Amino acid sequence: MIRVMLPAALSILARTGSEVTLDVPPPATQRTVIDAIEARWPALRGTMRDQASGKRRALVRFYACGEDLSHESPDAPLPEEVASGKEPYIVLGAIAGG
Amino acid sequence: MSGVRVLAGTRKGAFIFTSTERRKRWKVSGPHFPGWEIYHLAASPADPDRLYASQSSGWFGQIIQRSDDGGKTWATAGNTFAYDGDPGTHQWYDGSPHPWEFKRVWHLEPSPDDPDTVYAGVEDAAIFKTTDGGHTWQELPALRGHGTGSQWTPGAGGMGLHTILLDPGAPASIVVAISAAGAFRTDDGGATWRPINRGLKSEYIPDPDAEVGHCVHRIARHPSRPQVLFMQKHWDVLRTDDGGDSWREVSGNLPTDFGFTIGVHAHEPDTVYVVPIKSDSEHYPLDGRLRVYRSRTGGHEWEALSNGLPQRNCYVNVLREAMAVDALESCGVYFGTTGGQVYVSDDSGEHWSAIARDLPAVLSIEVQTLP
Secondary structure, three states, X not given: OEEEEOOHXXXXXXXXXXXXXXXXXXXXXXXXXXXXXXXXXXXXXOOOEOOOOOOEOOOEEEEEOOEEOOOOOOOOEOOHHHHOOOOOEEEEEXXXXX | OOEEEEEEEEOOEEEEEEEEOOOOOOEEEEEEOOOOEEEEEEEEOOEEEEEEEEEEEOOOEEEEXXXXXXXXXXEEOOOOOOOOOOOOEEEOOOOOEEXXXXXXXXXXXXXXXXOOOEEEEEEOOEEEEEOOOOOOOEEOOHHHHOOOHXXXXXXXXXXXXXXXXXXXXXXXXXXXEEEOOXXXXXXXXXXXXXXXXXXXXXXXXXXXXXXOOOOEEEEEOOOOOOOOEEEEEOEOEEEEOOOOOOOEEOOOOOOOOEOOOEEEOOOOOOOEEEOOEOOOOOOOOHHHOOOEEEEOOOOXXXXXXXXXXXXXXXXXXXXXXXXXXXXXOOOOEEEEOOOOOEEEEOOOOOOOEEEEOOOOOEEEEEEEEEO
């Protein structure tokens, strides 16, 4: 069971709590986790990754276990603490004006 | 008793105002989608309870919302806007080629007779269509591909397709406008398009009479006369009587002919409204006085309408999508400002009052006349 923490705007959009849980087949990667989120909550499709390029949106960042995973390969296995559900995978909206 | 429903898109959410035909007391619903930019909300003429909203943010991209109960509840619809084939490039501000990239939906235009059919004008400029109530969207690629697309350049606000005019009497005819490419028309349902910019003069581009490259801000028309279009360009207010084949300037005695929005009276096809803005660098009314200008002669001769509008220290803007009219017997005119005010006149512009004064910046206004 993978735990994912969503920014408030996305949890409101998908009508979830701030933390969601997902079953993702091993080895869980950033790509498979976000694929699973988008499949379970279609309202979130394209909100974290650009739909045309598949790349992370510029003002969205991904963290886990105190580390910034935003620039890691989306196909690299997530840390064991995330894969086991001990630590959450965190989706964060950048602090930016407006 | 009939009434009206005003749909306001703002920089930080959507608001819905309802009133009886008296238009004196208003119920306010919102903010819907709080914190998100709502470029446009639109209602189906075929089903007044079917609403669509374009919700977007710089963080999380584009969302389309749909309501089947007049805005009481909403559900997300499809938000995949994929250009047809390899989208290629358009011109960047400096003239260099720049890849076509989808950014947001500027405008939603529901079909006059089918609640599930909607056109969407997007940035970077293209037109999409859904026929399944917003679940899936397909581009009408012949607009970008008709030949001039590689020459289009963005306006200061982006390269958005912001105006879509459908003709209930001629369903295959569609007029669109793009900043800063110009106006285009199809007469075969989108299979082929052609620029309709003859007569536009833009002194700030290399060829003032160019086929494309004009910063058209908004086009409006009366449904009874689909061949007569009124345009607020970057500078200049123009008119065509032949569906866009030739335009002529009708700025007349306007104190400044820069502006963004333009509207046409519901019952008087030659009564036109604009909100003159000081200049392309000073986006606020002249002399701090917010005035709507009305022509009852289809242009050239304009009169200021200011009764009830702030006449000193007013430095708001009225954006291109932010004016609409209702179809009640005494035509209502509505507009929103970047200062968060929504004004209504229930007598064709003679007197104005504020529906709301302290909203986020208003991006768009639409009005439904309810049975």
